[in-house]
Amino acid sequence: MNRLRRLPMDVWFEPLLIVVFGTGYILWYRSTTLTPTEEASLGWSNLRTTILDHITLTLTATVIVVLIAIPLGIVLTREKARPVKPVVVNFANVGQAAPAVGLIVLLTMWLGTGFRTAVVGLVVYAILPILQNTIVGIDQVDRRTIEAARGIGFSGLRTLVQVELPLAVPVILNGVRTALVILVGTATLSTFIGATSLGTLITTGVTLFLPKLLISGAILVGLLALIIDWLGRLVELVATPRGVA
Amino acid sequence: MCPRNTVAARGNLVNMWNYLQGRGEFLGFLTYQHASLAFQTVLVGTIVAVLIAIAVHRLPLFSALTLTTSRVALTIPSLALLALLIVPFGLGVVPSFIMLAFFAAMPVIGNAIVGLRSVPDSVIESARGIGLPRRRILFSVSLPMAWPVILTGIRVSTQMVVGVAAIVAYVLGPGLGSLIFNGLSRLGGTNSVEMALTGTVLIVVIALVFDGLLVLLGRLTIAKGLS
Amino acid sequence: MTDEKTGSAADTVAGERTVTGASIRLDGVVKQYRGQTKPAVQKLDLDIEAGHIVAFVGPSGCGKTTTLKMINRLIEPTEGRIFIGDRDVTGEDPDKLRQSIGYVIQSGGLFPHWSVAKNIGAIPRVLGWNAQRIAERTEYLLDLVGLDAATFEDRLPKDMSGGQQQRVGVARALAADPPVLLMDEPFGAVDPITRGRLQDKLIAIQHELGKTIVIVTHDFEEATKLGDKVLILSEGGHIEQYATPEEILAKPATPFVEEFVGSGATLAHLTLSRVKDVEHDPVVTARIGEPSDEVIGRARAQGVTWIVVVDGDGRAQAWPSLDEVATKDRVSDYVDPRLPVVAPSSTLNDALDSMLAASQGGVLVTDSRGAVTGALTIATVMAVIRGQLSDARAGDGHVTYTAHTEGTTP
Numbered sequence: 001m002n003r004l005r006r007l008p009m010d011v012w013f014e015p016l017l018i019v020v021f022g023t024g025y026i027l028w029y030r031s032t033t034l035t036p037t038e039e040a041s042l043g044w045s046n047l048r049t050t051i052l053d054h055i056t057l058t059l060t061a062t063v064i065v066v067l068i069a070i071p072l073g074i075v076l077t078r079e080k081a082r083p084v085k086p087v088v089v090n091f092a093n094v095g096q097a098a099p100a101v102g103l104i105v106l107l108t109m110w111l112g113t114g115f116r117t118a119v120v121g122l123v124v125y126a127i128l129p130i131l132q133n134t135i136v137g138i139d140q141v142d143r144r145t146i147e148a149a150r151g152i153g154f155s156g157l158r159t160l161v162q163v164e165l166p167l168a169v170p171v172i173l174n175g176v177r178t179a180l181v182i183l184v185g186t187a188t189l190s191t192f193i194g195a196t197s198l199g200t201l202i203t204t205g206v207t208l209f210l211p212k213l214l215i216s217g218a219i220l221v222g223l224l225a226l227i228i229d230w231l232g233r234l235v236e237l238v239a240t241p242r243g244v245a
Numbered sequence: 246m247c248p249r250n251t252v253a254a255r256g257n258l259v260n261m262w263n264y265l266q267g268r269g270e271f272l273g274f275l276t277y278q279h280a281s282l283a284f285q286t287v288l289v290g291t292i293v294a295v296l297i298a299i300a301v302h303r304l305p306l307f308s309a310l311t312l313t314t315s316r317v318a319l320t321i322p323s324l325a326l327l328a329l330l331i332v333p334f335g336l337g338v339v340p341s342f343i344m345l346a347f348f349a350a351m352p353v354i355g356n357a358i359v360g361l362r363s364v365p366d367s368v369i370e371s372a373r374g375i376g377l378p379r380r381r382i383l384f385s386v387s388l389p390m391a392w393p394v395i396l397t398g399i400r401v402s403t404q405m406v407v408g409v410a411a412i413v414a415y416v417l418g419p420g421l422g423s424l425i426f427n428g429l430s431r432l433g434g435t436n437s438v439e440m441a442l443t444g445t446v447l448i449v450v451i452a453l454v455f456d457g458l459l460v461l462l463g464r465l466t467i468a469k470g471l472s
Numbered sequence: 473m474t475d476e477k478t479g480s481a482a483d484t485v486a487g488e489r490t491v492t493g494a495s496i497r498l499d500g501v502v503k504q505y506r507g508q509t510k511p512a513v514q515k516l517d518l519d520i521e522a523g524h525i526v527a528f529v530g531p532s533g534c535g536k537t538t539t540l541k542m543i544n545r546l547i548e549p550t551e552g553r554i555f556i557g558d559r560d561v562t563g564e565d566p567d568k569l570r571q572s573i574g575y576v577i578q579s580g581g582l583f584p585h586w587s588v589a590k591n592i593g594a595i596p597r598v599l600g601w602n603a604q605r606i607a608e609r610t611e612y613l614l615d616l617v618g619l620d621a622a623t624f625e626d627r628l629p630k631d632m633s634g635g636q637q638q639r640v641g642v643a644r645a646l647a648a649d650p651p652v653l654l655m656d657e658p659f660g661a662v663d664p665i666t667r668g669r670l671q672d673k674l675i676a677i678q679h680e681l682g683k684t685i686v687i688v689t690h691d692f693e694e695a696t697k698l699g700d701k702v703l704i705l706s707e708g709g710h711i712e713q714y715a716t717p718e719e720i721l722a723k724p725a726t727p728f729v730e731e732f733v734g735s736g737a738t739l740a741h742l743t744l745s746r747v748k749d750v751e752h753d754p755v756v757t758a759r760i761g762e763p764s765d766e767v768i769g770r771a772r773a774q775g776v777t778w779i780v781v782v783d784g785d786g787r788a789q790a791w792p793s794l795d796e797v798a799t800k801d802r803v804s805d806y807v808d809p810r811l812p813v814v815a816p817s818s819t820l821n822d823a824l825d826s827m828l829a830a831s832q833g834g835v836l837v838t839d840s841r842g843a844v845t846g847a848l849t850i851a852t853v854m855a856v857i858r859g860q861l862s863d864a865r866a867g868d869g870h871v872t873y874t875a876h877t878e879g880t881t882p
Contacts, residue, residue, distance in 0.1 A: 009309050009310070009313050010313045010316065010317070013310075013313050013314075013317065014317060017317065094449065094453065096404065097404055097407065097408060097448070097449045097452030097453060097456075098408065098445060098448070098449050099407075099408040099409070099410075099411035099412075099422070099425070099445060099448050100408065100411075101411050101412050101422065101425055101426075102411055102425050102441065102444060102445030102448060103445070105425050105426075105428060105429045105441045105445075106438070106441050106442060106445060108429070108432065109428075109432065109437060109438045109441060113432075142584075144577060144578075144579070144581050145581060145582075145583060145584065147546070147577065147581065148575070148577055148580075148581025148582070148583070148641075149583070150546060150570070151544065151546055151570060151575035151577065151581070151654075152570060152571070152574075152575050152594060152595055152644065152645065153567055153568070153569075153570035153571030153572075153573075153595055153598065154567070154594070154598070155567040158598070163583055166585050167584065167585055181319075181320045184320075184322065185320070185321070185322030185323065185324070185325070186322075188322050188324045188325065189324065189412070192426075192429060193429075199324055202324060202325065202328045203415075205328065206328060206331065206415075206416070211332050214328045214329070214331075214332065215328075215329060215332065217325070217328065218324075218325035218326070218328045218329045219325075219329075221322050221324075221325050222320075222321050222322065222325050225320040225321065225322060226317065226320055229317070229320045241585035242585065242628060243583075243584040243585045243586065243587075243628040243629060243630055244584060244585050
């Protein structure tokens with residue numbers, strides 16, 4: 001009960017936006033008549049497929065990124081990785097500056113078009129925020145707490161699992177959430193390399209001069225990003241251990 | 246598919262070198278265009294952001310609302326916003342500029358508000374106490390103290406904008422993105438890889454150079470006595 | 473009851489006190505860090521008797537913390553061997569070793585995301601105790617360190633004061649009933665009054681359990697108060713003196729020790745005398761609600777001009793003069809927040825501190841449960857000082873402080 005009382009603003013602000021824009025869009029969608037060309041993309045069955053494709057793409061990439069980046073981040077914070085860490089961190093910083101569309105296009109030239117390449121591109125692009133947040137999250141755990149754990153007889157592994165990781169969870173989860181939002185947006189670019197997503201709705205709308213498609217795609221992907229960000233926020237709040245800020 | 250033997254790899258390097266030959270001016274122009282676009286949009290975004298922050302920072306409710314809005318605004322995918330903007334504004338520079346300036350402003354608003362609000366009340370009070378008028382306090386005390394945080398926001402903004410500016414080529418906007426998209430449209434054809442690679446690498450270079458310049462700016466302008 | 477602090481501490485082990493501690497022996501222990509010319513700890517030989525408290529003191533860089541951490545191998549010795557009891561632990565699995573040694577650091581080092589009960593149960597869970605046993609042990613330990621189990625079991629560290637966190641830290645260290653307890657500046661992060669209470673608590677716990685305790689401290693006063701023996705180290709882990717506090721103060725072994733202990737050693741003797749060693753004045757107690765004239769009559773009969781108001785358990789609530797008592801019909805229920813109280817194990821130095829902090833001319837002496845047993849006045853303390861000074865300086869030709877004139881050199 002105490003936790004609910006301290007709800008930060010963004011927990012109710014985002015749902016408000018989602019409800020307002022979502023309802024607005026649904027009402028418009030219901031009331032509008034679609035030409036046959038528009039129907040091809042915006043008809044409900046096609047629209048539903050497109051949305052699901054987008055979500056599938058995002059989630060697949062997320063799962064893979066998390067499975068790679070978090071263990072990698074943990075390994076890099078261990079004593080033995082000390083010499084390698086700055087190299088990797090600097091490389092990650094430089095990589096952040098690379099444009100998503102550039103990465104995806106280059107990968108396509110190497111791996112061909114389609115869903116799989118899009119996933120690889122998204123994974124590469126989103127590894128960096130999660131990796132950085134994992135490293136920062138673990139590094140910011142108070143050294144004295146770790147010393148106390150080893151001092152009373154916790155093994156290195158037990159200290160990692162029962163002390164360091166739980167205390168790093170808020171920061172790590174924040175990184176996952178940021179990466180998720182980035183992924184939802186970047187997934188729109190997959191349309192350029194032949195993988196369907198809500199971006200396809202947008203590009204079709206641009207190419208064929210159909211504002212309805214364009215606006216639908218833009219609003220829907222915006223809503224999706226908001227929903228995922230909000231859900232991520234809830235997970236953050238629930239998963240943060242009690243005694244941690 | 247990716248060649249694995251060194252002969253073909255050396256072949257790739259040769260191709261790249263051939264591509265770059267004679268295109269120096271062309272590439273230089275695109276690079277300048279891209280950098281200039283990023284610079285101007287970050288500048289406009291920063292100014293708007295700081296103005297909003299100044300207007301809002303003393304009111305706790307509006308500050309929280311603006312902070313949350315700016316953070317939420319960053320979840321909007323750039324392609325989506327760009328597409329929405331071409332409906333009223335058509336193709337070309339205008340929607341590109343507006344979209345980039347919008348995204349540039351968001352991190353800076355957040356940091357500016359936080360920075361201005363973090364100036365201790367006691368400092369403001371003593372400034373008022375010795376008779377400094379409100380505006381003087383803002384410009385001589387609050388903004389300089391908030392500057393390091395604002396500068397961090399500008400750095401985040403810049404890196405983001407330099408990267409996102411790659412997609413404005415889709416709506417015929419300026420910059421190095423056109424190299425990437427042209428490379429894509431020629432997929433499998435001559436120079437496609439070289440174009441995309443050059444575009445990407447040059448964008449990374451611009452981002453790193455700008456970041457370095459901002460760090461330098463920070464060293465020069467942050468008053469000693471503030472960490 | 474054998475008291476373990478005065479006189480020859482060396483033969484208290486065989487006394488009536490229970491000893492559950494193990495002896496510690498450091499044999500030729502060296503710590504040399506790579507890239508440094510001098511070792512952090514040069515060849516160190518040290519014998520610590522079971523059931524003793526030994527305090528390591530010295531200036532920063534002397535290697536006291538390094539030596540402490542070599543006992544539980546948080547820092548691995550470069551050379552030498554370490555024995556606990558009769559076991560050579562130098563080669564043992566470090567994690568298992570540390571599970572059999574209690575370890576307390578400054579501010580407790582509690583895990584912030586776990587409740588007090590979960591913190592205390594940390595090592596018992598690793599050792600596979602069942603939940604019932606852990607719960608019972610936790611309750612016992614919280615009581616031992618002076619915290620109400622029901623109130624504190626589910627508290628989070630961030631909702632406790634520094635002193636409370638430190639107590640939980642000690643409880644956690646004792647959870648698996650280790651024979652050895654290592655403490656690294658355990659009371660450094662709290663205010664002096666709390667520090668005194670925690671020190672007294674440690675002495676009380678030691679009285680009950682008889683562990684072998686090694687404490688690292690930079691505060692020589694604390695070392696003399698707590699330690700059966702004190703180890704004074706200088707740079708490089710060089711042993712300057714290892715003896716009882718009385719011996720160190722009376723016969724400093726080297727000029728380093730003399731300088732370290734300080735030229736103000738005359739008042740340092742106050743840390744050697746305990747409250748229980750000096751005379752207490754009797755107190756007249758009264759309960760809340762008793763008729764004032766009865767109480768005043770009792771007090772006058774004893775010849776005192778004040779009374780102590782106590783609760784049902786005999787704990788002091790207030791210390792009013794007879795005039796104050798006379799202003800009301802019945803003894804009031806006012807609780808004085810600044811009441812100066814000391815334990816029998818407190819030093820005279822602690823007693824003086826409490827008197828000064830409360831601006832009173834005396835302190836109330838309490839037993840281990842907190843019930844008032846007597847009062848100690850400043851006059852008694854001054855008498856002790858004069859007595860000690862005259863003993864120490866008799867025949868030395870030094871100026872005693874009674875004969876000292878302000879503004880002249882001693």
